[in-house]
Amino acid sequence: MMKRWNVGKRLLPLFAGMMLLLSACGRADLSTLNPQGPVAEEQFDLMKLAISIMIIVVIIVFAISLYVIVRFRRRPGDKIPVQVEGNHKLEIIWTVIPLILLVILGVPTVNSVFGLAKDYSKDPEAIQVEVTSHQFWWEFYYPQYDIHTAQELVIPTGKKIAVTAVSGDVLHSFWIPSLAGKIDTNPGTAVASGTANANKMFFEAPKAGVYLGKCAELCGPSHALMDFKVKAVDEASFDRWTAAQKAPVALPSDPAIKDSLVKNCLSCHAIGDQGVLVYPNLTDIGSRLTVGGILVNTDEAKYDNEGTTYENLKRWIEDPQAVKPGTLMPKVELSEQEIDGIAKYLSELKIDYEK
Known part of the structure; x- marks a missing residue:
């Protein structure tokens, strides 16, 4: 018993460190535990119901186990206790209780599954x-x-x-x-x-x-x-x-930058009604919060993946593979002036709709 306790004492700091480490994982804005809409809230309610039932079951089972371990521990001179095999009352109890718990969890789960599977693809109001x-x-x-x-x-x-x-x-x-x-x-x-x-x-x-x-x-x-x-x-x-x-968008006033943009960018992308829409539409790229989905647009960069929209666009155009390995956007051979001009133009493509 003492040896087991010594092993437990050694493992406690490890478990404590793991708990602290795991508690720092994740982001608040990527958590299902912070629902911000009715669908997420309904799913979160189901999660809370399931976890509550599991906690109740675990507490009861552990409490009974602890009681049995302490109350009926072996003592000198003890005889084999009376066996309860075939006790119909106990068998009914530990069969009926899980069934009740399954019904409590199953009914709202099935109701939510079918409710959240409703098809609004033909709803004119959606x-x-x-x-x-x-x-x-x-x-x-x-x-x-x-x-x-x-x-x-x-x-x-x-x-x-x-x-x-x-x-x-x-x-x-x-x-x-x-x-x-x-x-x-x-x-x-x-x-x-x-x-x-x-x-x-x-x-x-x-x-x-x-x-x-x-x-x-x-x-x-x-x-x-x-x-x-x-x-x-x-x-x-x-x-x-x-x-x-859907409004028209003017291309760069500088002829050299315009030609480079049309040749190297609008062969795959679209700006307004111009270009070919094979890859992301760039019409409002200057208004977006990120470039390439991962470079965060900010005036005060604190991390390596942050910068102004202009800086992030320049970084992306220069070498997209360095930002997002495996992306299908190729590295195009452009002069420094072309990269600078295109990045500046794209950074100014903004839609001010939140008035």
Whole structure:
């Protein structure tokens, strides 16, 4: 007994250190324990119910075990105790109690599973969004407005957002922890053909704010860098954003920078009604919170992945593989003046819709 206690004392500091280490893992804005919408709140309530039942069961079982260990420990001269094998009363008790607990957990779970699986893709009041995942970025298409964007999903507060999700290449998973659970984006044909292997979900954001999304399926070397943002704004701001997305955008006034942009960027990207929309739409890239989904735009950089929009764009254009390994954007041979001019122009492509 003493040897076991000595081993336990040695392991205690290790367990304490592990608990402290694990308690620092994760981010508050990537936690399902901080629900910010009705879908996430319902899922969180189910989680709390399941955990509460498990805690009650564990406490009761441990309490009974401890009582039995202490009360019926072997003493000198003890005889074999009376056996309870075949005690129908006890067997009924320990069979019925788990069944009751399963019903308490199962009924609300089944109710929520079917409720949250409701299809709003035909609801005219819901905002329809077709999500296509790519290595390693997110494409968002609003069929009601004929708007393509990337990396930042702008939505109006208080509206149901009906998501239809597919993949442009491998298996990914669309996840906004504080707003809703995750769904896989499966490889398949285009949504427009009606034969895509699409998954559907819905969510709402009652409050304006920015909510962080992630890919929750290992999809390649930069899986961990496959972030996106959900920007919830009031309905008037959303209307201004949709109008601004469809407005014409002027190209650079400098002919050399304009030619370089058209040749090297607009062969794959679009700005306003110009260019080819194969990769992310750049119409409002200067308004986005990140560049490449991972370089955070800020005036006061504290970490290596932070900088001004201009600095981040310059860093991305110079060597995208250094920022996000495995990305399909190639390193283009440009002069310092071209990189500087294009980065400056793109950083000024802003949509001021939050008035």
